Amino acid sequence: DAGITQSPRYKITETGRQVTLMCHQTWSHSYMFWYRQDLGHGLRLIYYSAAADITDKGEVPDGYVVSRSKTENFPLTLESATRSQTSVYFCATTRTALDQPQHFGDGTRLSIL
């Protein structure tokens, strides 16, 4: 049972480029989340999705775009990457809104030069 798979695990890119981080889950959980983890900030929510075709902004959504055409996939796109978006990105899922806690992927370490 693979659970949550994030890809790539590591990515280096340049400012201004578009980059997409992938998140795939095998549980058919309704809720999916994207967080970024930065020193001194813990994890901060970027976007989340309650179901296919339903997405909403979290605490730090600027500069990011998400989509969810299928329940199992929740890609995160940086349309024009900036150095401030250098971070570790985590995808998480949960079965329902009240079915806490969340289950996390292993993360994508993104460096923007």
Add this chain to the structure above:
Amino acid sequence: AQSVTQLDSHVSVSEGTPVLLRCNYSSSYSPSLFWYVQHPNKGLQLLLKYTSAATLVKGINGFEAEFKKSETSFHLTKPSAHMSDAAEYFCVVSDIYGNEKLTFGTGTRLTIIP
């Protein structure tokens, strides 16, 4: 509004001695509280959760935490540290109506001295 404060950014203990990681919270509603652990280059793994049942919560790997409403605290403890406990620990608060409204502490790095 909700918030969580982890009082120590770094804790070092000797192997076999007790562990105490401190967390204070603020929540407008009846909170749910969690402790997660993160090992290097890994995602977060749930250690334990409090959701308004027993105030003393037991988790995996011998960890437990006590919810103290009067002190707005949810400290994590373990009687005897093991080398494998070395990791980053996050205290998390949520009100029961908003799963998306998880608020993370800034983390406590636990180092185990052989």
